[in-house]
Amino acid sequence: MPRPRKYRKVCCLPQSNLYGPINGIVDDRKMIQMTVEEYETIRLIDLEGLTQEECAVRMQVARTTVQKISTDARGKIAESLVNGHILRIEGGDYQLYGDNERIYGCGGCRRDRCKRRCVADIPGEEIK
Numbered sequence: 001m002p003r004p005r006k007y008r009k010v011c012c013l014p015q016s017n018l019y020g021p022i023n024g025i026v027d028d029r030k031m032i033q034m035t036v037e038e039y040e041t042i043r044l045i046d047l048e049g050l051t052q053e054e055c056a057v058r059m060q061v062a063r064t065t066v067q068k069i070s071t072d073a074r075g076k077i078a079e080s081l082v083n084g085h086i087l088r089i090e091g092g093d094y095q096l097y098g099d100n101e102r103i104y105g106c107g108g109c110r111r112d113r114c115k116r117r118c119v120a121d122i123p124g125e126e127i128k
Contacts, residue, residue: 005093006061006093007093007094007095008037008040008059008060008061008065008069008092008093008094008095009058009059009060009061009094009095009096009097010036010037010040010059010094010095010096010097011040011043011058011096011097012096013036013096014036014039014089017088017089017090018086018087018088018089019080019086019087019089020080020084020085020086020087021084021086030083030085030086031085031086031087031088032076032079032080032085032086032087032088033076033088033090033091034073034076034077034087034088034089035069035089035090035091035092035093035094036089036090036091036092036094037059037069037092037093037094038069038070038072038073038076038089038092039073039089040059040094041055041059041066041069041070041073042070042073042074042077044058044059045066045070052066052067052070055070
């Protein structure tokens with residue numbers, strides 16, 4: 001019996017899940033599939049500037065796992081840019097952060113903006 005896969009922790013889902021050439025024709029044969037955890041490593045390492053070790057702590061996996069996920073994600077982005085393919089982000093083995101794991105969140109994602117907006121709408125509640 002194989003070992004069960006460990007879920008990777010992710011802050012939030014991307015706002016849009018399709019990226020590619022503006023004049024591109026959607027063709028499933030030329031579409032590149034990127035998982036949500038690959039997207040998360042790109043966000044954490046390349047956008048937020050975290051190290052692989054810091055990314056691994058946030059995603060609650062080993063650093064070597066983050067390295068493999070990041071390498072795969074960058075290859076898919078390169079293939080999309082160079083060959084003009086559409087990149088679709090969906091699927092994978094991930095779980096969104098729970099309420100007790102919010103310290104790892106980015107603070108600028110849709111989940112946080114929604115939460116702040118909802119709290120601001122409640123009389124007597126302050127935005128934190």
